[in-house]
Amino acid sequence: MQKSLNTGTSTRTRQITVIGMLSAISIMLGMTGLGFIPIPPVKATIMHIPVIIGAILEGPIVGASVGLIFGVFSMVQAITAPTPLSFIFMNPVVAVIPRVLIGIVSYYIYKGISGKNKSLGTAVAAGVGSLTNTAGVLGLIYLIYLEPYAKTLGISVSAAKKGILVVGATNGIPEAIISIIITMAVATAVKKISRR
Template identity: 60%
Template sequence: MSEKSLVKRKLTTQQITITGMLSAISIVLGVTGLGYIPIPPFHTTIMHVPVIIGSLIEGPVVGAMLGLIFGLTSIFQAIKTPTPVSFIFLNPLVAVLPRILIGITPYYTYKVLSKLKLNSIKIALATGVGSFTNTIGVLGMIYILYFDAFVKVQGISVSAANKTFIALTLNGFVSAGAAILITLPVVQAVNKIKKN
């Protein structure tokens, strides 16, 4: 299917259903706070998992919509359960934009890897890319836009702040591993059902 026809095509009933289900999961995880694990200075999250699943199952449009929901719940959490750095997540460039991209990058990564024979490897790598889109996107935007404010609010040195960002980036491997463990069997099961 060409890029043009992909953009022009309306959402199918199946895509609307999948979007609705994954949106409901995302909203419940986001509003209740179950999708956000408070590990100072920021919250770590599993909210990217439904976004990646939606992207791999139904494509980048569905993934982007789910990413938007993730981003909006991130802003909601920053207001609902404020921390010293919550003001950072009121900026849509930090809270929303990288989360929308989570819904796009796994799909296109999977497409780029189409020559690989093992589907499970393609899904795992695409999931890893989606997860790191979140980690690098959010931390990168914070570093670019709010590094000085972060240092000031945390009352730490520039060196300590840099070490914190490195540690949080490395934590992205844990986040990606968890995402792969959840996403891989779900996407494989849904793909199997679709074929039948």
């Protein structure tokens, strides 16, 4: 019984440590600007990668927790360093929910595939997790803010619809590829170290 309690405490401590470490990396990427690639009128991001790594290595609670911190940071950044489109990310539905889902989706994709092939599971989870962020954020912009988005950019609603699709492709595909490369490298390295 004592051994079981110690194991549970050790696991929780490790998970809290991983959440703190990956959240700090995500925030550092955001604060330094290293986590954003400007592609007007939006910024492509690699800040979702720590969320995916946390989910694959430690499970959906860790992934969702890092995603929550990423989402809250997006809201804080929208308030403290506003751009013309920052009003969108002041809404927690847009800023937080897709980021939490990154961790949950990535974990279950990984779990579903990794039993047969861990490398394939990691790659697919990283790609789908990244696309969850892109589709979630852009989909919510489309559903909630299409008209204000168009007005802010000075374009028609139909042009805004097309623009969101273009942004989804031009941001989403490169983000997914980068996510796969970095996640596979980090997850493989961490698993090798943890086996020692």
